[in-house]
Amino acid sequence: MRRALILSLALIPALLSFAIAYLFQRGAIADFVWSGTYQIDAAGLFSRAGLAGSALIAFILLTFWWAEGRAEDTFQAERNMQEETRRRFFRRLDHELKNPLTIIKLGIANMRHTPEISSQQQASLDRIGQQAGRLQKLVEDMRWLSELEAPRLEQAPVSLAEILADAVALARAAYPDRAIDLAVQQAPWPLADISGDRDMLVVVFRNLLDNALKYSTPGDKVAVRAADDGQWAAVEVADTGIGIPDADQPSVFEELYRGSNVQAIAGSGLGLALAWRIIKLHKGSIRLRSRQGQGTVVTVRLKLPAPRD
Amino acid sequence: MSKPTLLVVDDEADLLAELKPLLERSGFAVATAPDGRRALDSLQHLTPDLIILDVLMPHMDGRELLRRLRKAGNWTPVILLTQVGTPAERAMSLQEGADDYLNKPFDPIELIARIEAVLRRTRRGDAPLSSFRRLRSGQLSIDRQTRQAKLDDDAFSLTARAFAVLEHLMLNPGEIVTRQRLLDEVWGWEHAVETRAVDIRISEIRKALSAYQPGCIETIVGTGYRFIHEVVGHA
Structure with a gap:
């Protein structure tokens, strides 16, 4: 029973390799294939290598593609996790900045109503107001980055x-x-x-x-x-x-x-x-x-x- | 008429210190409380015309206080100061019996406008329109749950944002709603999205209402829009 299993496990990639080699030789698949960053002239290679040789090459290619896929999956998983951490961080930051921003805006509005305010103080208030606006835009953008979902x-x-x-x-x-x-x-x-x-x-x-x-x-x-x-x-x-x-x-x-x-x-x-x-x-x-x-x-x-x- | 009294509840002492004089200057008498529990205490001897309630507070948060008040049959109008602007959170605020809500950081002028609008509404003795599922104005009706708009019995389609714009205008009949507020309420992104985005949805609504009354939404040049007809709520 176990033997049959091992045999079939070995047979499947071998048969697959032969099938791919056959298809390449018939020209049924693209002339060029990508393996990592290398482009392989499959048509030329398979026409010279014979069926057995082609099967071996196809097998190597298969292994390579499989490993590449695995690496890509791991990379994606890591990336998703990083993204999630970053989003949590932005949510938190957004949250912590909201009260201070509200108080700054209220404070500016109050100071504008103090009776003797010089033009220089007025200019300062304008600048503080503008910078608070900039900060608010940043906070808003960060919240969007953390919340923007397809729905x-x-x-x-x-x-x-x-x-x-x-x-x-x-x-x-x-x-x-x-x-x-x-x-x-x-x-x-x-x-x-x-x-x-x-x-x-x-x-x-x-x-x-x-x-x-x-x-x-x-x-x-x-x-x-x-x-x-x-x-x-x-x-x-x-x-x-x-x-x-x-x-x-x-x-x-x-x-x-x-x-x-x-x-x-x-x-x-x-x-x-x-x-x-x-x-x-x-x-x-x-x-x-x-x-x-x-x-x-x-x-x-x-x-x-x-x-x- | 005597000054309306507001009770402002927020755990941030600096915020209360800045908000109190601002509201007093605008013609309100202001009492403050640092958290929900203390607010309940002061409500034993104080009957404010309106409560401004922060959502996130230690001891008893704003939502909990609001639930307790409504459960005890206290219908003093409440404006919630919310932190997170997701549509779900907003909907929840209104379902729990708030009369309005405002996102921090808010514009002081906007807060005063909202307080006055809520006071006007409650002085007339109306239940807030936001407590109803269906809103109707003449032949036009909208179902806020199924997000469907109808003229008489004929449903017509609107994009999700156009529907939300119409909903907000109908929730505040007779009030000028600024483009910024609509951007904040519907898009949740006041700064990045341009005000033209609002105008495009308004023309979509007017086009959909062209057979009926495209003029029910009035343009306030340079400011925003106003729904000019009467709106009634249905369960």
């Missing part, structure tokens, strides 16, 4: 073109002296609608544009391009600004992370984290490419709804 998002057909026009209009209002190019697919047909949360997606592109404008100067170019390929809509937000150092790029989507070359520019480090989270909840992807001193492009991809007919 809170709307799922409705929305026009991506309109969302982008809105985000660009808001960015233009905030940076009136800057030019932003907006190019949305018009031909042969207009950009497809997507399914999602209109208001949250405006936040995403607004944040991306904010970054593009903040980390570039008036002479630089900022461009938004959008097109779809029938399955995905892709939006690029590109700038010719200061760029992100290579070492910082893997971390830019983390909460509160800020690049090593932007310390002189005010920012919360939450804009990209929020964008990432909202896009993730839309089951889309967000990627960033950057060269320091040349600029940055962020690409957001959103799945188009399946055609109804």
